[in-house]
Amino acid sequence: MDFTYTVKKSKRKTYSIRITDDNKIIVHTPLHATDRNVKEIVEKKRAWIEKVLAFNNSNSLNVAGLSQMQCAYVNGVLMPVSVGGRNFIDDGGVHVASYNSFKSAYVNGAGNDFLSRFKETEQRCRLKSKSVSFRSYKSRWGCCDGENNIIFNFKLMMLPVSLQEYVMVHELCHTIYHNHSREFWTLVKKYMPDCMERRKQLKNYNFLVNMY
Numbered sequence: 001m002d003f004t005y006t007v008k009k010s011k012r013k014t015y016s017i018r019i020t021d022d023n024k025i026i027v028h029t030p031l032h033a034t035d036r037n038v039k040e041i042v043e044k045k046r047a048w049i050e051k052v053l054a055f056n057n058s059n060s061l062n063v064a065g066l067s068q069m070q071c072a073y074v075n076g077v078l079m080p081v082s083v084g085g086r087n088f089i090d091d092g093g094v095h096v097a098s099y100n101s102f103k104s105a106y107v108n109g110a111g112n113d114f115l116s117r118f119k120e121t122e123q124r125c126r127l128k129s130k131s132v133s134f135r136s137y138k139s140r141w142g143c144c145d146g147e148n149n150i151i152f153n154f155k156l157m158m159l160p161v162s163l164q165e166y167v168m169v170h171e172l173c174h175t176i177y178h179n180h181s182r183e184f185w186t187l188v189k190k191y192m193p194d195c196m197e198r199r200k201q202l203k204n205y206n207f208l209v210n211m212y
Contacts, residue, residue, distance in 0.1 A: 009031050085097060136154060
């Protein structure tokens with residue numbers, strides 16, 4: 001099996017391969033890398049590449065209707081999408097004025113419930129954010145800045161509640177440790193003993209980050 005890949009050269013000293021959730025293979029190389037060098041690296045990583053491609057192709061969570069925006073997840077449940085009118089979510093599905101309005105629909109339709117659960121998590125963990133808001137990120141589920149303002153990716157509301165809670169706890173622990181040190185993970189595990197299992201499950205939904 002031959003792979004189609006994109007080569008990105010930079011002033012780096014090492015080689016690395018990244019595979020996106022839609023199976024685009026990107027090979028990062030030093031500036032002096034030759035075509036032969038790249039082919040050797042790809043061949044060396046063949047087994048790993050095939051494994052990742054197979055996982056992405058078999059991910060039952062990434063159903064066809066999602067990419068056509070005919071359906072969308074709400075708290076881990078797949079629901080139909082209706083286009084036209086106001087931006088909201090109800091028992092009938094996700095309603096958007098246009099395909100650019102998903103953020104408004106989720107904030108309007110699920111934001112209050114999410115924030116209520118976040119406040120409960122703050123109280124349970126006895127950790128406090130300075131503020132909380134939503135944004136459309138393309139590479140992360142949440143962010144805690146140096147002043148402890150927490151910003152969540154609105155797409156987090158698409159995930160099962162258990163995974164939303166993991167991200168909540170993760171970001172709240174960043175109000176104490178603004179890094180991923182051993183102390184940070186010890187704190188996360190204190191409030192969520194099964195955090196590593198939830199973190200693993202979260203990876204199954206990474207494809208959503210690049211959508212909407």
